[in-house]
Amino acid sequence: MKKLNNKSGFTMVELVMVIVIIAVLASGVISANKAIENSRVVQQIQNIKVVHSAAVQWYGDKMAYSGISVDELKNNGYLKNNFDSTKANQFGGDLTVAVDPADQEKYIFTLTKVSDSARTKLENGLSNSTDNFSYDDKNQTWTATF
Numbered sequence: 001m002k003k004l005n006n007k008s009g010f011t012m013v014e015l016v017m018v019i020v021i022i023a024v025l026a027s028g029v030i031s032a033n034k035a036i037e038n039s040r041v042v043q044q045i046q047n048i049k050v051v052h053s054a055a056v057q058w059y060g061d062k063m064a065y066s067g068i069s070v071d072e073l074k075n076n077g078y079l080k081n082n083f084d085s086t087k088a089n090q091f092g093g094d095l096t097v098a099v100d101p102a103d104q105e106k107y108i109f110t111l112t113k114v115s116d117s118a119r120t121k122l123e124n125g126l127s128n129s130t131d132n133f134s135y136d137d138k139n140q141t142w143t144a145t146f
Contacts, residue, residue, distance in 0.1 A: 040090035041121040047088045048109060048126065051097055052146060054078035055107055065099040065107040073097065091118060093140070106131065106145055114142040 010018075054073045059065055073079040085095040093112030100106040114122070119135050119142050126133075131145040 037115070037118055038121070041118055041125065044090040044111070044118075044122060045125045047090070047095070048122075048144075051079070051088070051095070051109065052129070055097060055146065064104055066104055068097055068099055068107055070095065070097055089113070091115070100145055108143055108145050110141060110143045112139065112141050114140050118142075 051070070051073070055065065055068060055078075057078050058068055058073060058076070070079065070083070070085045074081055074083055086093075089095040089111050091111065091113045093114070094110075096110045098108050098110070100108050111122075114135070116135070116137065119133075122142060122144075123133050126144060129146070133145075134143045135141070
């Protein structure tokens, strides 16, 4: 009787299949992360529009942006009392609104913890409604002047 040679290990086909499965899973994770960021950007644009609308009402009543802030917008009924500037920033940072020191007839909207790719998407989504944008790479701070 002939003894079978019992070698342990994986065949080349098995190794290739494992690599293919890992690649498919990795691409799924990357796609999911992109989809999550895109949904955060869309929600953030909506939040910016809510604050922008409140700021426009503020300006209509006061004829200036002096004194504007998220708290003042809430205190004066322009934003709902349960508006939370931290939760309104979809990227986990803060959201602020302040008068533009260079031009009292404009205000500056600031978001922190914004990635560079999210910054680009925000700017594309808001390009028709703002005067200008700036971005601080080091602090991941995005600002828009309205």
